Amino acid sequence: MSRMIRRRSDCPISFSLDIFGDKWSLLIIRDIMFKGKYTYGEFAASEEKMATNILADRLALLEAAGLISRSRDKKKKTRILYSLTKKSLDLLPVLIEIIRWAAKYDKHTAAPKEFVNRIRKDKEKLIEELARGLRAGQSIYQDS
Amino acid sequence: MSRMIRRRSDCPISFSLDIFGDKWSLLIIRDIMFKGKYTYGEFAASEEKMATNILADRLALLEAAGLISRSRDKKKKTRILYSLTKKSLDLLPVLIEIIRWAAKYDKHTAAPKEFVNRIRKDKEKLIEELARGLRAGQSIYQDS
DNA sequence: AACTTTACTTGCAATATGCAAGTATTAATT
DNA sequence: AATTAATACTTGCATATTGCAAGTAAAGTT
Known part of the structure; x- marks a missing residue:
């Protein structure tokens, strides 16, 4: 148990x-x-x-x-x-910030560059967009 | 060890x-x-x-x-x-998002309302401001 | 009826945690 | 100078968690 x-x-x-x-x-x-x-x-x-x-x-x-x-x-x-x-979907911003941090400090990171760039450039919009997809039951396919 | x-x-x-x-x-x-x-x-x-x-x-x-x-x-x-x-100071956005999440889902949270409201209303500016203070060697005093 | 797929459970050794007490170094007090 | 205090750890040991390999159970397929 x-x-x-x-x-x-x-x-x-x-x-x-x-x-x-x-x-x-x-x-x-x-x-x-x-x-x-x-x-x-x-x-x-x-x-x-x-x-x-x-x-x-x-x-x-x-x-x-x-x-x-x-x-x-x-x-x-x-x-x-x-x-x-809903409770775990709301962790998306936490995970996004973790990805950004790790991408910055791990030189062997598998985080896709393009994705990290989008986090840096327009995080709010990205999160909104991803959240919409997730609510619709999709998931964010990533190489990492 | x-x-x-x-x-x-x-x-x-x-x-x-x-x-x-x-x-x-x-x-x-x-x-x-x-x-x-x-x-x-x-x-x-x-x-x-x-x-x-x-x-x-x-x-x-x-x-x-x-x-x-x-x-x-x-x-x-x-x-x-x-x-x-620098590496841990860069975790500030992660911690801020964790605080926001916990404040939303923990009804007994000690996270100060005013602080959480600021996260919601202008997170970018808040983080920037806090980061500046932290770099200057201050810390973000909180009740929680 | 036998085999496969899928989601677990179990037994046990190795590792990590929690608790209480002890040590080591420097500073302050008598 | 000797004693006490403050501070940062370390140690021993019981308990809890993890990791590994193997096993079970229920449904689906052949």
């Missing part, structure tokens, strides 16, 4: 870290948001290679925190589909 | 989590950036109460990652001063 979240303080940074302050949770959000992945198998196959027990644990925690929702595929009933919620 | 960082992939999100993907590192950055703290003792006294061995470990990791720098106090030579680097 998955551990409980312990609320450490009312600080907004602390609150956020209580939820996604680990090495894996945001990668799941990334996979759905930027890579169009939505199944357990696809998450498990990501290049960071998370162990399946950890994956199951994080999916349960993220669901409990209201960041993802589970649904069963209508056609293939053995398949579970994970999707983002 | 502090563990090594293992690079899991070239993804910018993964790169960032490799550095600060845990429950404590960003709280140290927060303490310096938003609360004007700069000593080991002050970090240890934060309300989230991090264990001192973990604190020492994280300070070493953050220093190794280039996010903080250590210096000895000229006057009290027993005192070590931790400060932010």
